[in-house]
Amino acid sequence: MAKLTTKFKSLKKTTKVDFATYLGVIAVFIVVTVLQNGGMLNRKTLGLLVPICCYMSMAVSLNLTVGILGELSLGHAGFMSVGAFSGVIVSQSLLTAVPNAPVRLAIAMVVGAIFAAIVGLLVGTPVLRLQGDYLAIVTLAFGEIIADLINCLLVGYDASGLHILFNVSGTKTIDDLGLDATGYAIIKGAQGATGTKTIAGLTAGFILVMVTLIIVLNLTRSRAGRAIMAIRDNPIAAQSVGLNLTKYKLMAFVTSAALAGAAGALYGLNYSSLQSVKFNFNTSILVLVFVVLGGLGNIWGSLLSAAALTILPEALRQFADYRMLVYAIVLIFVMLATNNPQFKAFFAKLLPRRHSAEEKEV
């Protein structure tokens, strides 16, 4: 035991934080599962569990781009959208081939991640040459393009396989796919995916969050992760010591996109109907808010704020119409409180030690 303690003490601070994050997620999962099995959660809370897991994973993956790579992305929901719809298509096509729901879900999430990664690579390769706010606007534009493209998509499945039609003129309907008698529609253009078999569950959500954490934390603490952070802190200096900017930027960006895709697939398979409008600019912003409020580059902060800010609007239901107003005011106030020099000095007086520790980290 004493040996273990000394071993634990000799660990680096970041390693300790990482282990604490894993343990925290596992503990919360166990508590929630016990509560769920004991029937102590109402239906509304149960309905929130999978979205919370998805948003946690989204927040951690966006933190990789914004906090660790230091590039502002305003189109993260676009990758989620790609993952969600490709996941839904895969899952619905494999209904008979793979009757086992968890296996099908796993396949759908992997495929969602792969598609999102491909799109991430396509978008990232040209776009990561841009800097700062220009990168932000291009990712924003990309998110809107994805939403529009999916609005034009008609997909159906029958005995002869997948039927995909791109409805550019806006005049085609699901009948134009020419499905046979056994066929069914998967995505109906602007109506989105309908009649999806919902197979997502809390366990899948937990696994998603854990996999996301393992990938992001290990990447961050690796040689590549240090290279990525060096590029964030000073691209010119990083380049001068021989780091390949494009390679490491793409590595972070594509990983982030793939994780968002997996989260999207889980999210898509949690609802029987899903429109691409769900993944518009506002969703990207929502996830960005999670990341910034949780702290840039701070992984457990992202987890916490994603969970808290998904629950907050629901908890404020009793204020009905005022809840989003309260949310906006809380958002502005938190930003002022954490970034204004006067506010900071005020908090520093209250908590002198913590403040100095924070300063050092910066």
Place this chain on the structure above:
Amino acid sequence: MEFLSYLISGISLGSVYAIIALGYTMVYGIAKMLNFAHGDVIMVGGYISFCAMFYLGLPNIVAVLLAVVVCTVLGIVIERLAYKPLRSAPSLAVLITAIGVSYFLQNSALLIWKAAARVYPPVVEGTASLFGGQLSISYISLLTIAVCVVIMLALTTFVNKSKMGKAMRACSEDKAAAQLMGINVNATISATFAIGSALAAIAGVLLCSFNTSLMPTTGSMPGIKAFTAAVFGGIGSIPGAFLGGLLLGIIEALAKAYISTTLANAIVFAVLIVVLLVKPAGLLGRYVPEKV
């Protein structure tokens, strides 16, 4: 003839984008922040003019002036309460605050004016008929284009000739040096927000007249597109915002007419991406290489 009418509707839509984009570009040029609440100031301008016309029964021109005054004050108040305390904060913190302000305005509008869309009759009615009735242009389109040209000329003169304009240019170049030369940087930034918000009010009236409808989310999408237009033309550049807005409007109108209604936005954004890849600082933006 058909093409001409699409082109004119594109130019007038583009003029609205240009007016909004001017607000974005001026604020960005000086405060180096993406003011996401700008689109919602447009919406407030729309509602104020709507209420002034229909509940107070004021003449249209007075209603528009009232909207301009209210939005100007609103812009200054937002700047003072939400952005000024964050002058030295990282840009991402300011961005999130701007998003907070945007949510705040949208949800306040939702509470005050409710979610249902209102029918907004154009401030100027009627259409002009040209070429023996083959081409009809609504007066509001003509007015929009005229207003845009006037604003563009006035703003260029103001920024290039007036003392305040000079101060603005100095601040956008180097805030610290401007301060050393005795320029009141805070007052200059407030003035920029005031001008941007006044323009947003005018854009709000024109946009609502163009769409003939008004709801609390009216400003978001045009806001995003105008922002795109500002980047397209080169953010921080006034002629750039004008050019970007016009081009965006024309591309959107022509894409809607000839390619696909559902894909019009996607096409607009795709053109933006292509332009940025070829000219990373926008059409008229200056590319400033980083010095080591």
